[in-house]
Amino acid sequence: MKRNTKVSTAVIxxxxxxxxxxSELQEAGMERISSSALGKSMGLxxxxxxxxxxxxxxxxxQGYGYKVDGLKEEIGEILGISRGHTLIVLGxxxxxxxxxxxxxxxxxxFHLLAAFDVDPLRVGTAIAGVPVCHADTxxxxxxxxxxxxxxxxxxISAAQQMGDRLVNAGVKGIWNFTNYEIVCADPSVAVxxxxxxxxxxxxxxxxxxxxxxxxxx
Amino acid sequence: MKRNTKVSTAVIxxxxxxxxxxSELQEAGMERISSSALGKSMGLxxxxxxxxxxxxxxxxxQGYGYKVDGLKEEIGEILGISRGHTLIVLGxxxxxxxxxxxxxxxxxxFHLLAAFDVDPLRVGTAIAGVPVCHADTxxxxxxxxxxxxxxxxxxISAAQQMGDRLVNAGVKGIWNFTNYEIVCADPSVAVxxxxxxxxxxxxxxxxxxxxxxxxxx
Numbered sequence: 054m055k056r057n058t059k060v061s062t063a064v065i066x067x068x069x070x071x072x073x074x075x076s077e078l079q080e081a082g083m084e085r086i087s088s089s090a091l092g093k094s095m096g097l098x099x100x101x102x103x104x105x106x107x108x109x110x111x112x113x114x115q116g117y118g119y120k121v122d123g124l125k126e127e128i129g130e131i132l133g134i135s136r137g138h139t140l141i142v143l144g145x146x147x148x149x150x151x152x153x154x155x156x157x158x159x160x161x162x163f164h165l166l167a168a169f170d171v172d173p174l175r176v177g178t179a180i181a182g183v184p185v186c187h188a189d190t191x192x193x194x195x196x197x198x199x200x201x202x203x204x205x206x207x208x209i210s211a212a213q214q215m216g217d218r219l220v221n222a223g224v225k226g227i228w229n230f231t232n233y234e235i236v237c238a239d240p241s242v243a244v245x246x247x248x249x250x251x252x253x254x255x256x257x258x259x260x261x262x263x264x265x266x267x268x269x270x
Numbered sequence: 271m272k273r274n275t276k277v278s279t280a281v282i283x284x285x286x287x288x289x290x291x292x293s294e295l296q297e298a299g300m301e302r303i304s305s306s307a308l309g310k311s312m313g314l315x316x317x318x319x320x321x322x323x324x325x326x327x328x329x330x331x332q333g334y335g336y337k338v339d340g341l342k343e344e345i346g347e348i349l350g351i352s353r354g355h356t357l358i359v360l361g362x363x364x365x366x367x368x369x370x371x372x373x374x375x376x377x378x379x380f381h382l383l384a385a386f387d388v389d390p391l392r393v394g395t396a397i398a399g400v401p402v403c404h405a406d407t408x409x410x411x412x413x414x415x416x417x418x419x420x421x422x423x424x425x426i427s428a429a430q431q432m433g434d435r436l437v438n439a440g441v442k443g444i445w446n447f448t449n450y451e452i453v454c455a456d457p458s459v460a461v462x463x464x465x466x467x468x469x470x471x472x473x474x475x476x477x478x479x480x481x482x483x484x485x486x487x
Contacts, residue, residue: 069471074451132471133478147371151364152466161470201477225477228470234291243476247469249369252462253378253445254286254349259460260418260442261350 060108067105068128070095075125087118134162139199140228142168143215144206145175145185148230152204153180166198188215195222204228205235216244277325284322285345287312292342304335351379356416357445359385360432361423362392362402365447369421370397383415405432412439421445422452433461 074095078086089099097105106124109131129135140158142149145168158165169188170176176187186194194200203219205212205227212231219227220242229235229246237244291312295303306316314322323341326348346352357375359366362385375382386405387393393404403411411417420436422429422444429448436444437459446452446463454461 065475066468066472068475069465069468072471073449073465073467077451131475131478133474133481134471136474136478136481138474138477147364147368151368154364156466158470161467162474163470202473225480226473228473232290234294241480243473243480245469245473245476247464247466248286248290249373249464250290250378251283251286252464253375253380254289254351255283256419256443256445256460256462257350257353257355257379258282258285258348259462260355261348261353263442263458263460264350264353 064105064108067097068132071105072125072128072132072134075121075128078121079125083121085118085120091119129162132162136162137164138162138201139164139166140202140204141166141194141200142183142204142206143188143191143219144168144208145170145172145180146206149204149206150180152206152230153183163202166200167194169194191218192222195219195224200224202226202228204230206230209233281322281325284314285349288322289342289345289349289351292338292345295338296342300338302335302337308336346379349379353379354381355379355418356381356383357419357421358383358411358417359400359421359423360405360408360436361385361425362387362389362397363423366421366423367397369423369447370400380419383417384411386411408435409439412436412441417441419443419445421447423447426450 071091074091078094087099088102092099092102095102106119109127140163142153142165145153149168149170153165153168165183168180168183168185169191170185171188175185178185200222201224203215203224203226205215205219207215209231212229212233213235216227216229216235216237220237220239224242226243226245227235227237229244232248232250234246235244288308291308295311304316305319308314309316309319312319323336326344357380359370359382362370366385366387370382370385382400385397385400385402386408387402388405392402395402417439418441420432420441420443422432422436424432426448429446429450430452433444433446433452433454437454437456441459443460443462444452444454446461449465449467451463452461
């Protein structure tokens with residue numbers, strides 16, 4: 054199975070959904086699934102499923118469908134889950150705290166190494182076993198530990214500066230929760246943002262549309 | 271300006287990004303912007319910008335561009351920001367707590383009315399002025415208060431059941447942070463999910479791709 058570098062962003066964004074869906078099917082004890090059944094469970098057509106998976110070398114067999122565990126494993130491989138990527142958290146406030154405590158980093162193939170903050174009440178403590186270090190020691194830490202990704206939950210005013218420090222220190226990716234569009238000078242560093250407000254405003258649009266239909270059917 | 275019901279999901283998903291970008295331009299004191307400059311700041315082409323905005327009746331003027339504040343206001347109107355939508359939080363654990371404390375609901379046009387939990391240590395307290403009620407009182411609360419959206423941060427095992435209760439109680443939308451694909455029996459209820467793992471796995475894919483390029487350029 055090969056990694057095709059010309060895969061569209063839309064297909065890439067669907068891969069984690071395939072992985073999640075296949076994990077649920079696997080937990081439910083399902084051994085194989087047809088492209089139409091897999092599509093139905095994800096709101097996609099069978100032909101879209103076949104096209105997506107074909108981008109990565111095409112698995113599945115006519116009239117048989119896909120083996121759930123095999124397909125899950127292959128997609129996990131494409132996503133890099135088994136590569137042992139490492140991650141640090143910048144900002145151990147409410148959101149950083151919640152992510153460290155609740156998010157299953159290891160299920161997604163990431164080792165959470167440490168958190169960084171400037172608050173003297175937080176520095177030196179540990180959250181769910183993860184040490185909270187002073188942000189001043191960030192560069193030293195990255196120089197001595199292999200850090201692939203920095204998760205940013207710092208205040209918006211510090212977002213760009215902390216992003217720059219991560220890039221200069223040599224991380225490969227930034228997982229950005231600051232609601233600020235980090236500008237990254239190095240195109241080889243991937244920035245992936247979780248914008249809560251974009252999601253809530255999409256919902257706002259959808260319920261407004263429903264309200265309009267109810268008023269003027 | 272009209273709400274076109276045939277707008278594609280991709281365009282709808284870009285509207286909050288336009289709104290966010292225009293808010294930043296407005297704060298920076300910019301009065302007008304060309305479609306090419308707006309596109310550049312968002313990684314889109316000028317023609318895509320014009321097409322997107324044309325879906326909603328087309329603003330902007332040839333050779334003049336868009337008025338930043340006017341366009342921001344119109345997009346905000348389309349998104350329903352001025353409608354005074356209301357929201358409750360289900361689950362006041364770490365993530366619910368962090369969202370209540372840090373997320374700017376009002377900037378996105380939402381009034382946060384209350385939170386619900388089952389933990390006796392949390393019920394009866396308030397988080398940033400928001401009362402935490404017992405989950406048993408959910409239906410009574412919704413019957414007596416106009417609730418548009420339920421934000422779900424309950425454990426994954428309770429996700430579907432709480433989603434069903436919200437739908438049965440008559441909410442218009444669910445903002446789902448449970449990492450579980452809520453199945454919604456009522457198609458008129460909008461479900462918008464924030465899947466942290468989808469975002470992290472996309473980042474994992476992008477950095478894995480970079481690793482492969484570095485190994486086999």
